[in-house]
Amino acid sequence: xxxxxxxxxxSSPHFHCGETTPKIxxxxxxxxxxxxxxxxxxxxxxxxxxxxxxxxxxxGTEFLITALQKKKSxxxxxxxxxxxxxxxxxxxxxVPGFIPxxxxxxAIALVKHSFGGLGRNWMNPxxxxxxxxxxxxxxxxxxxxxxxxxxxxxxxxxPLALGTEKFLGTGSYLDLFLGRISGCIGxxxxxxLLLGTIYLFIKKIITWEIPVSYIGSFTILTFIxxxxxxxxxxxxxxxFFHLLSGGLILGAFYMATDMVTSPLTWKGMLIFGTGxxxxxxxxxxxxxxxEGVSLAIILMNIFVPLINRCTKPxxxxxxxxxxx
Amino acid sequence: MNEFKTFPQGGIHPREFKVYTKDIPIxxxxxxxxxxxxxxxxxxxxAECIVQKGDTLREEMLIGRATGYFSANIxxxxxxxxxxxxxxxxPAGLKxxxxxxxxxxxxxxxxKSSQKKDxxxxxxxxxxxxxxxxxxxxxxxxxxxxxxxxxxxxxxxLEYFIVNGVECEPYLTADHRLMLEKTEEIIEGIxxxxxxxxxxxxxxxxxxxxxxxxxxxxxxxxxxxxxIEVVRLKTKYPQGDEKQLLKSITGREVPSGGLPxxxxxVVSNVGxxxxxxxxxxxxxxxxxxxxxxTGSIIKxxxxxxxRIGTKIGxxxxxxxxxxxxxxxxxAGGPMMGFAVHDLDTPVTKGMSGIIALSRKEVPSWRExxxxxxxxxxxxxxxxxxxxxxxxxIEHRQFEEAEKNGLFDCKECGxxxxxCPAKLPLxxxxxxxxxxxxxxxx
Numbered sequence: 001x002x003x004x005x006x007x008x009x010x011s012s013p014h015f016h017c018g019e020t021t022p023k024i025x026x027x028x029x030x031x032x033x034x035x036x037x038x039x040x041x042x043x044x045x046x047x048x049x050x051x052x053x054x055x056x057x058x059x060g061t062e063f064l065i066t067a068l069q070k071k072k073s074x075x076x077x078x079x080x081x082x083x084x085x086x087x088x089x090x091x092x093x094x095v096p097g098f099i100p101x102x103x104x105x106x107a108i109a110l111v112k113h114s115f116g117g118l119g120r121n122w123m124n125p126x127x128x129x130x131x132x133x134x135x136x137x138x139x140x141x142x143x144x145x146x147x148x149x150x151x152x153x154x155x156x157x158x159p160l161a162l163g164t165e166k167f168l169g170t171g172s173y174l175d176l177f178l179g180r181i182s183g184c185i186g187x188x189x190x191x192x193l194l195l196g197t198i199y200l201f202i203k204k205i206i207t208w209e210i211p212v213s214y215i216g217s218f219t220i221l222t223f224i225x226x227x228x229x230x231x232x233x234x235x236x237x238x239x240f241f242h243l244l245s246g247g248l249i250l251g252a253f254y255m256a257t258d259m260v261t262s263p264l265t266w267k268g269m270l271i272f273g274t275g276x277x278x279x280x281x282x283x284x285x286x287x288x289x290x291e292g293v294s295l296a297i298i299l300m301n302i303f304v305p306l307i308n309r310c311t312k313p314x315x316x317x318x319x320x321x322x323x324x
Numbered sequence: 325m326n327e328f329k330t331f332p333q334g335g336i337h338p339r340e341f342k343v344y345t346k347d348i349p350i351x352x353x354x355x356x357x358x359x360x361x362x363x364x365x366x367x368x369x370x371a372e373c374i375v376q377k378g379d380t381l382r383e384e385m386l387i388g389r390a391t392g393y394f395s396a397n398i399x400x401x402x403x404x405x406x407x408x409x410x411x412x413x414x415p416a417g418l419k420x421x422x423x424x425x426x427x428x429x430x431x432x433x434x435x436k437s438s439q440k441k442d443x444x445x446x447x448x449x450x451x452x453x454x455x456x457x458x459x460x461x462x463x464x465x466x467x468x469x470x471x472x473x474x475x476x477x478x479x480x481x482l483e484y485f486i487v488n489g490v491e492c493e494p495y496l497t498a499d500h501r502l503m504l505e506k507t508e509e510i511i512e513g514i515x516x517x518x519x520x521x522x523x524x525x526x527x528x529x530x531x532x533x534x535x536x537x538x539x540x541x542x543x544x545x546x547x548x549x550x551x552i553e554v555v556r557l558k559t560k561y562p563q564g565d566e567k568q569l570l571k572s573i574t575g576r577e578v579p580s581g582g583l584p585x586x587x588x589x590v591v592s593n594v595g596x597x598x599x600x601x602x603x604x605x606x607x608x609x610x611x612x613x614x615x616x617x618t619g620s621i622i623k624x625x626x627x628x629x630x631r632i633g634t635k636i637g638x639x640x641x642x643x644x645x646x647x648x649x650x651x652x653x654x655a656g657g658p659m660m661g662f663a664v665h666d667l668d669t670p671v672t673k674g675m676s677g678i679i680a681l682s683r684k685e686v687p688s689w690r691e692x693x694x695x696x697x698x699x700x701x702x703x704x705x706x707x708x709x710x711x712x713x714x715x716x717i718e719h720r721q722f723e724e725a726e727k728n729g730l731f732d733c734k735e736c737g738x739x740x741x742x743c744p745a746k747l748p749l750x751x752x753x754x755x756x757x758x759x760x761x762x763x764x765x
Binding site for chain 1: 333336338339494567571577578579580581582650651652653654658659660661662663664665666667679681686687689690692693694695696697698701702705706707708709711729732735737738740741742744745746748750751754
């Protein structure tokens with residue numbers, strides 16, 4: 001003790017749970033790997049290129065911006081990598097290379113850093129990047145490749161674009177579940193996406209509120225009204241088709257649960273998730289686009305500050321009467 | 325058996341590390357050759373030093389007199405002479421007058437058998453006076469002067485007297501050992517307090533990670549046919565805080581800014597109850613307490629009966645030293661205790677443990693931006709919004725922070741423990757409270 005050893009001083013608590021921002025970000029990245037592998041298997045090496053280009057553009061932008069601001073580089077916290085990966089997940093496999101690059105740059109530079117960087121953005125950067133690309137290059141963003149895993153599938157159309165009956169003419173629910181369909185690189189395989197979420201739940205990186213309320217509200221609404229556009233009555237919506245197609249699983253488990261852009265309390269999360277489900281349903285079933293997950297989540301992102309304000313937890317000790 | 329109770333909102337489950345010392349009986353630490361006795365060891369005003377340099381001290385002699393009502397007496401832990409009176413910083417960052425005493429002369433009590441005093445014919449008022457006289461304060465850590473806590477206003481109906489045997493902080497086992505080894509004495513102490521307060525119910529709350537303490541307490545109560553209930557609690561930090569404990573046991577919430585008395589309850593730590601027993605039955609002032617000295621790098625960790633004023637460094641040496649270099653010493657528990665900067669820091673009345681941590685065990689502190697993950701809100705036992713408070717304090721909006729419950733925060737550390745961005749949330753709250761008070765002046 002008397003050998004000149006200095007003692008550290010800091011404020012309590014002197015314990016920490018060990019969970020850190022980089023750990024959380026990299027865990028999510030790892031959980032997305034199975035789905036990414038499936039995407040590459042399903043659509044070929046060109047999709048790997050899309051993923052790499054998106055990640056490269058996102059991390060590069062992050063690096064440049066922090067360097068220009070002379071801030072400590074935040075590259076290793078993994079958040080830019082994750083954003084890039086998710087942008088790539090949301091791209092069609094045959095998209096021209098410049099689109100994922102611009103989408104990633106948009107996501108990192110405009111959506112994230114113009115508001116102050118990690119934790120300050122009010123909109124999910126990856127989704128914003130996708131929606132930005134969607135509106136700028138609608139043609140390229142809706143040109144789909146046939147899945148290599150299912151050669152006799154329809155080329156050039158996602159299940160949602162085809163509609164329930166037309167898709168089920170040749171494909172099956174199992175195709176949807178496994179991901180033997182066309183679509184964006186990362187969104188097709190419900191199985192592999194769900195596999196990744198097991199770890200996220202175990203590590204409590206995501207909690208049940210948003211996915212359950214999102215999928216729950218969407219399922220109920222789709223079951224009741226989902227059959228109407230196809231000429232059926234109410235209570236005839238094809239739940240499984242809608243749950244397993246498009247970006248719903250990716251959106252509900254990985255995008256809507258983004259900590260930065262979702263509410264703070266469990267009550268708020270339930271409201272947020274329900275809202276996401278409602279808007280996804282509205283856009284998908286009655287809207288002009290076949291898919292509505294991205295727009296629905298972004299729309300609900302806007303409401304987050306309001307939701308937070310309305311769901312402030314009641315402070316301990318404010319209960320007026322005490323039960324006898 | 326009834327089910328385990330706990331509080332509903334928030335809380336965490338840190339690793340316990342109690343295994344180092346929970347089976348090691350309390351032993352007497354060496355009497356210090358030099359004792360440093362601070363005059364400010366309790367909540368409220370510091371005691372007034374009534375000795376001077378060169379004075380001869382007797383064991384248990386009054387050396388610091390309570391100043392006014394909200395204060396407590398300080399007694400000399402050793403016989404000897406006052407060699408110095410100086411100012412010193414205590415772990416909490418508090419500056420206090422410290423009496424430096426050097427051991428000399430004869431002990432009045434130590435080594436001799438003491439006579440038990442009969443207290444049955446003392447009135448509650450006399451008992452409280454005695455407790456005040458002996459300088460008893462809450463030994464759980466808050467060091468609230470006991471005589472103030474037990475002085476009830478006329479006409480108040482006290483429904484619950486709760487004995488806190490929770491000890492929810494990791495590492496610490498001082499209360500646990502005390503319950504095992506001094507069961508009879510604690511029960512007797514409870515009877516004394518029962519006479520003072522005449523509560524309708526007496527409950528001892530113990531967490532389920534101390535099954536031996538639960539059973540020994542239950543058995544003793546049964547043997548003596550007393551009307552005391554032992555409530556088993558689910559292990560969860562910070563259940564040892566009186567607000568959480570009351571919520572767990574009675575289901576009631578102490579009003580914001582209020583005291584347990586507002587919901588008809590008084591809570592005392594088992595250590596305090598034992599000190600009261602000794603003060604009344606043996607007329608012994610509070611000059612020693614049980615301290616857990618522990619940590620993975622300490623060769624012989626243990627629970628010690630330590631004289632107030634013993635240097636922390638000496639206590640660590642008494643554990644036969646260390647396996648590895650220590651980089652942090654905590655006075656108290658790891659969640660709410662204070663890092664010590666000086667091995668000459670004395671043990672005070674509120675210090676329940678000394679924990680030595682190695683480099684590996686001290687988390688490196690690389691902050692990132694707040695992710696707004698809401699974990700701090702989920703774990704806050706008081707349903708506050710730590711991240712919002714932190715931001716308000718950063719932006720110096722103290723009034724707004726106060727409106728959001730800044731002063732309700734007890735700095736239990738759950739938010740800091742859970743924060744993945746490693747924001748110094750508790751430090752922020754402390755700073756905020758300080759600045760808000762300053763601004764209000």
